[in-house]
Amino acid sequence: MTQKVAIVGGGMVGATVAYYLSKLPGNTQQEVTLYDDGTGQATKAAAGIISPWLSKRRNKRWYELAKAGADLLPQLAREANLSNAVYQQTGTIITRSNDADLESLYQLAQNRRQDAPQMGTVSQLTSEEVSQMIPLLHQPHPGILVSGGARIDGAQYTESLLKIAQTKNLKVKNEKVSLNSDGNIVTARGTVKFDRVIVATGGWLKQTLEPLGIEADIRPQKGQLIELSVKNYEDHQVMPVLMPEGERDFIPFGNGSLIVGATHEDENGFNLEQTSEAKKDLFASAKAMVPELTIDKITGMRVGTRGYSSDFAPFFGPVPFFRKVLVAGGLGSSGLTTGPIIGKLLAGSIIFGGEPDWSNYEKELDIYLKRL
Template identity: 60%
Template sequence: MEKRIAIIGGGIVGATAAYYLSTLPGSQNLKVTLFDDGIGQATAAAAGIISPWLSKRRNQRWYRLAKDGADLYPQLIHDAQIGTDVYQQTGTIVTREAQPDLEILHDLAVDRQKTAAGMGQITVLSAQDVQRHVPLLTAPQPGILISGGARVDGAALVHALLASAQDKNLTIRRERVTLTADEAVHTSLGDRKFDRIIVAAGAWLKDLLAPLDVIAQVRPQKGQLIELAVKDYPLQENLPVVMPEGERDFIPFGHGKLIVGATHEDDKGFDLQAEAAVTADLLASAQRLVAGVTADDITAVRVGTRAYTDDFAPFFGPLPDHERLLVASGLGSSGLTTGPQIGRLLAGSALYGGTPDWSEYELPLKTYLTSASRA
């Protein structure tokens, strides 16, 4: 018997869910439809760093989710036959200017490595060592190299996952949809019913759930980054990602392309306009580490909208009192790290049902979702 599943949102969670719904056992009996108009999507604007191990977050549930998300990547990339231009374990360098801070960072890395084989090797680097690894840096800082760290192009990853799923059982509809009070998807062609609906629409989740009398505790955050044309060093596609102390992240993608950013702007709502002052700030960060870079080297500015909760933690799973729906939101700036694991788990739940226990990764969903009639 054919089962119909809808996905609302084609970012990292929705795309990964669609991919697994096309590959998991039993997927041959599924018909999957994904709805997304693409406007403001955080993933499409993102260039991510997959390296959660040295995070100072105290939320252990988030850390386990992020760690497992990083561990999932190599298998996902292999199975989906995605190339190194999209994802590559180039290593991650996290810098600290002061020697005592560098020692604290190293101790943290050694401790985290005990339960995180995916970290790979840990190497302490002098400023000169950092420059040898990333020669485009002209003002490097000493740091720690984590060999298992990676970089990923969010838009390219989503495109590849969705293209793979389209070859099997996925149909994509490029439109913005809403939900009805009786759990139908309201489309431009009328209301459609599905056996299960995965709602992975980021900061737009709040509006989508309103007709169901559900209030989602989630807010938008604007993020901007810039692309720069820099000197194309030999083997630049293998240069490590750099997370410099006090500066924006540096993500070399090879062929002379450098990504710098992104910002975290809490007071801009769903605004998608690139701002000259923010672009100048991102460029200034680049100029402090890369000599000779000017505004003429900016080739693109990307803007997207992330979703955040008050405790900065993501949530996902079956929607309480609405068993047909599964939801995910609040991934924040770590969406490209945690998103694939969340998408995989939601796909399994949508396909096989049951009452999954994901308490190792998150607080109960009712922490973030409440009934409007009880508010």
């Protein structure tokens, strides 16, 4: 019997779920509708770094999930035939001003690499070697290169996957919807019944689940970044991503564009305004690394809303007391990395059923979802 599945939210998670629901064996039994408002989507606004291995976060489950996500992406990119403009293992360089910090990062990288072969090679780089790899930079600090690190364009990723799924069993509706108390979908035209509903509404998860009598532990955070034109570096098609100290990362795309970001604005939650303060602040970070930049090289700004849980950890799976509905939330600032694996696991559980054990990757869901 055909199973009617709805996905609410077409970001990293929703698009990946749709893709795997169209690909995994058994997909002919699914009829899938994805509803996406699109406003404020974190995935479209995101910077694009896939490099979780040197994170100092102590949350082991998060690390296992992010590692699995970074591992899945190259396979998915091959299988879905994603171009280098969408996903590419360019390598990531993490720089530090202090030799002792750099050495401890290198030790961490060597240790982590033992059970993460997807990191590729790990090497120490002098300031000159960093400049050779990213010729934009002026006197960078020395760093560690992780060759398996990657960059991804979230907007193109979701577009590519949804296009593939639409040739199979997916219909996409670009509209805002809500749930009713039975977990069905309420559109402007009426209520539509589904057998399973996956809620992947990012920063909006709390609002989406309210009609079910559920309070989700999610708060929104605004993030802004700037896009710059660095046309004179167009020939350098493959430059690694740079993660210097602090929160500002540099993502050079081979088409002569450079992304610098991002802000983390807790107080501005759902606000989607591009602000001149953020523009100035991000530009100052860019100019400190690339002195020749002038303000007119800014070609655009992006703004998106991240969703965080109280312990900064992602959570996903069937709602314990409402199993028709599955959720994914709390992906925070690393959801380009964790979103694909979460999407694949959710799609697998819809198709194959059962009670998957994801305790390696997350805590119990009732920590994050309470009855109102």
